[in-house]
Amino acid sequence: MPFAHPAIPNGSFSAASPTPSSSQTAARILHLYDKVYETENLREGEATRKTVTFKEDGAEVDVEEDDMSSTRGGRLSIPTPTFDGRPEKQRDRSASLVWVDFLTAPSDTSPFSTDDESDGEESSTGRQYGTLKKSTRIDDAIFNQFSDGSDHILIGKFLAMLENAGLKRTDYRLHELFQSLRRILKEQEAIHRGHMNDNFVGSIETLHITRDVFQEVIIPNIFIISTAYRNHFIIPKFDLFCQMVEDIFLDCKDITAGTVAPYLNKLALVNPTCWGVSFCSIDGQRYSVGDSTMPVTLHALSKPLMYAYALQEIGKVKVHKYVGQEPSGYRFNELVLDPEKRPHNPIINAGSLMIHALLQQFCHPELSSAERFDETHRLFEKLSGGEYVGFSNGMFLNKRQASDRNWALVHFMKEHNCFPPGIDLADVIEYYLQTSSMETTVDVLSVIASTFANGGICPITGQRVLSEEVVADVLSVMFSCGMLEFSGKFAFRVGLPAKSSIAGVILLVIPNVGGFAVWSPPLDKFGNSVRGVEFCEKLVKTFNFHCFDVDKRGKIDPTRRTYVIIITF
Numbered sequence: 001m002p003f004a005h006p007a008i009p010n011g012s013f014s015a016a017s018p019t020p021s022s023s024q025t026a027a028r029i030l031h032l033y034d035k036v037y038e039t040e041n042l043r044e045g046e047a048t049r050k051t052v053t054f055k056e057d058g059a060e061v062d063v064e065e066d067d068m069s070s071t072r073g074g075r076l077s078i079p080t081p082t083f084d085g086r087p088e089k090q091r092d093r094s095a096s097l098v099w100v101d102f103l104t105a106p107s108d109t110s111p112f113s114t115d116d117e118s119d120g121e122e123s124s125t126g127r128q129y130g131t132l133k134k135s136t137r138i139d140d141a142i143f144n145q146f147s148d149g150s151d152h153i154l155i156g157k158f159l160a161m162l163e164n165a166g167l168k169r170t171d172y173r174l175h176e177l178f179q180s181l182r183r184i185l186k187e188q189e190a191i192h193r194g195h196m197n198d199n200f201v202g203s204i205e206t207l208h209i210t211r212d213v214f215q216e217v218i219i220p221n222i223f224i225i226s227t228a229y230r231n232h233f234i235i236p237k238f239d240l241f242c243q244m245v246e247d248i249f250l251d252c253k254d255i256t257a258g259t260v261a262p263y264l265n266k267l268a269l270v271n272p273t274c275w276g277v278s279f280c281s282i283d284g285q286r287y288s289v290g291d292s293t294m295p296v297t298l299h300a301l302s303k304p305l306m307y308a309y310a311l312q313e314i315g316k317v318k319v320h321k322y323v324g325q326e327p328s329g330y331r332f333n334e335l336v337l338d339p340e341k342r343p344h345n346p347i348i349n350a351g352s353l354m355i356h357a358l359l360q361q362f363c364h365p366e367l368s369s370a371e372r373f374d375e376t377h378r379l380f381e382k383l384s385g386g387e388y389v390g391f392s393n394g395m396f397l398n399k400r401q402a403s404d405r406n407w408a409l410v411h412f413m414k415e416h417n418c419f420p421p422g423i424d425l426a427d428v429i430e431y432y433l434q435t436s437s438m439e440t441t442v443d444v445l446s447v448i449a450s451t452f453a454n455g456g457i458c459p460i461t462g463q464r465v466l467s468e469e470v471v472a473d474v475l476s477v478m479f480s481c482g483m484l485e486f487s488g489k490f491a492f493r494v495g496l497p498a499k500s501s502i503a504g505v506i507l508l509v510i511p512n513v514g515g516f517a518v519w520s521p522p523l524d525k526f527g528n529s530v531r532g533v534e535f536c537e538k539l540v541k542t543f544n545f546h547c548f549d550v551d552k553r554g555k556i557d558p559t560r561r562t563y564v565i566i567i568t569f
Contacts, residue, residue: 138226139215153214155181156205165228166238166285172385172460173284176220181207184217233283234513236561242279242287244556248538249277249289258522258530261502266398270503270521275531278446281514282454292442296519297395299501300332300347301445302435303355304474304482307346309379310355311470313363319346322418323354327481327488332527333405341416345481347499350409356432357423369427373434380438383451385460387444396437403429442505442517449507449515452497459514475509486526486533494536495546506532510545513559 146157162174169178181204189202209217218225227233235241253275261267276291298305310319328344330336338344343351360372367375380389410425451458452475456466466474478497483490483506490498497509504521506529516539520531540546544555 138229139218139222140211142218142225142229143211143214147211152208152210154205155207155209159205162225162228164239165231165233166235166242166281166283166287167224167228168286171224171284171286173224174221177217177225178204180217180220184209184213227283231561233285234281235283235285235558237558238281238285238287241558244542245277245279245287245539246289248535248542249275251538252520252531252535253290255520255531255534256522258520258524260521261504261523261527263502264395264398264402266392266395267503267521272522274504274519274521276442276519277535278441278443278517279514280446280450280459282450282459282512284450284459285514286443286446288443288446291519294519295390295392295439295441296445296503296505297392297437297439299436299503299505300352301499301501301505301507302438303347303352304478304499304507305380305383305448306352306355306359306376306435307477308466308470308474309376310346310359310363311473312466314358316469316473318362319355319358322358322420323351325477325480329485332484333409335408335412337413337416337418341418343413343418345477347477347481349406350413353406353410353428353432354413354418356435357419357428360427360431361420361423369430372431376435377438379465380440380448382458382461382463382465383448384440384444385447385451385458387440387447387460389438389440389444391434392437392439395439396433399433399437400430403433406432442519445505445507445517446515449509449517451515452509453511453513453515475511478509483528483533484526486524486528490528490533490536494540495548496536496540498536500528500532502527504529504532506536508536508539511547513545 142158143153146161147153159169163169167174184207185202185204188207192202231237258272260270260272274291274294276288276294278286278288278292280286307319322342323346324338324340324342324344325346326338326344328334328336328338328348330344333349335350336344337350343354345351346355364372364375377389377391381387406429407425410428413419414423414425447458447460451465452471455468456471457464475497478499479491481487482497482499484500494508497511499507502523503519504523505517505519508516508518510516516536518529518532518535520529522530524530524533540549542556544557549555
């Protein structure tokens with residue numbers, strides 16, 4: 001008999017072949033390669049009727065969606081399963097998928113009793129869906145999976161699940177969990193102290209705790225933990241995704257072309273073999289490989305951040321009265337203006353100098369230089385989720401000593417009356433050199449990239465740092481101008497917003513998915529990291545990340561998830 005899934009009030013699944021007798025109960029597991037959507041994101045009155053055929057053990061099984069009209073009653077709908085493209089409608093990333101409780105909750109083989117077995121019960125939406133035979137809470141489900149049938153759980157297995165899902169132990173969202181585990185470890189060490197086992201050496205991974213203690217430990221962070229357990233992050237099979245990224249990383253490791261930037265003495269001292277890649281998804285899934293924790297100076301990576309700061313504080317109209325939005329077609333430090341006597345865009349040297357001047361003039365002009373630097377530093381920290389953003393005084397002094405071209409640019413713009421009245425050129429250059437001399441790591445830069453990919457909300461803290469409109473404007477300029485004179489070819493080959501720096505770092509943003517930061521000091525003739533560009537090109541050949549990638553055959557969509565639907569006949 002057809003079984004109505006509780007998530008689909010007006011839909012049904014049916015089996016075409018074989019059909020069990022009415023006295024039998026057969027369970028089939030169908031993997032639907034699509035997402036689940038909140039009803040709020042579907043058009044009212046929408047209806048579909050389609051059948052998709054799956055093959056299971058040689059028998060064909062049809063999955064039918066019949067008259068799936070969506071309402072505003074708080075129910076969830078599943079759109080037609082597809083295998084050759086992403087679904088049309090995106091669900092709200094902040095919404096929880098309540099219906100999955102029906103899939104993970106039951107401990108019996110058949111999760112729902114059919115009309116033959118029970119009279120059913122009325123749901124909150126006024127429909128009969130059957131009753132759960134036996135309910136299991138999510139904390140019990142997690143405990144049961146990792147306890148191997150005993151009354152204790154080995155915490156190391158549980159933590160491995162979180163790490164495989166992409167959660168770092170330093171994740172702000174798991175703070176209470178690890179605080180409690182460290183407390184329990186100290187208590188167990190105190191118990192062993194003074195007994196025969198004086199050499200007891202413990203670690204969080206070796207902790208064995210009971211069901212009640214486990215529940216107490218995970219409840220403060222139950223949302224993020226249950227999301228990881230159910231594979232509901234934007235990249236559900238994160239461990240497999242990381243393996244493929246690492247393969248691309250290793251493919252690029254043997255590249256020896258390029259030369260380290262000659263402009264600054266401190267850059268010339270960097271080991272040219274350094275190679276690091278980091279990724280952060282919009283759900284805060286983290287992965288790093290190679291030299292991802294070594295300090296790197298921002299240099300030109302500060303330019304899109306300062307542009308975002310100016311848009312947020314001053315507004316688009318006033319900012320673009322003084323700076324354009326077009327690729328210049330010239331070197332990043334060329335003495336050239338657009339036809340309206342403005343720097344061509346805000347992420348070349350002249351444009352960024354103008355952005356710094358506008359912030360000094362129109363954003364809290366009463367602030368001292370020290371206070372303004374602190375405000376900017378706080379913004380960068382918010383973008384990075386509160387992780388390390390420092391300042392390289394040595395690089396700052398080196399850049400100040402080699403600033404003749406920057407002085408030429410500001411005087412050139414002053415000659416053409418580009419600046420608003422009252423600008424102090426020395427203060428502008430000092431502020432510009434300060435922001436570009438901030439330093440961080442590739443690992444942290446991936447969080448900044450992911451904040452832009454997430455529409456201005458930091459995936460680690462959940463704090464909105466920038467408005468969606470600001471992010472859209474910044475990414476648009478990065479897409480067309482971020483890779484210097486190579487920007488057009490990069491947009492053609494990679495099709496993603498990016499920004500490079502003379503340190504050999506590339507910030508790559510994949511909207512609604514996450515952000516990469518890659519670092520390799522040797523540069524090509526355009527001033528972009530040779531390994532970094534090759535990595536980006538290989539990445540979009542493997543995954544369907546190119547923003548114009550309509551035909552995705554042969555490429556992998558890491559955001560596609562597998563839902564297990566249990567159908568009872």
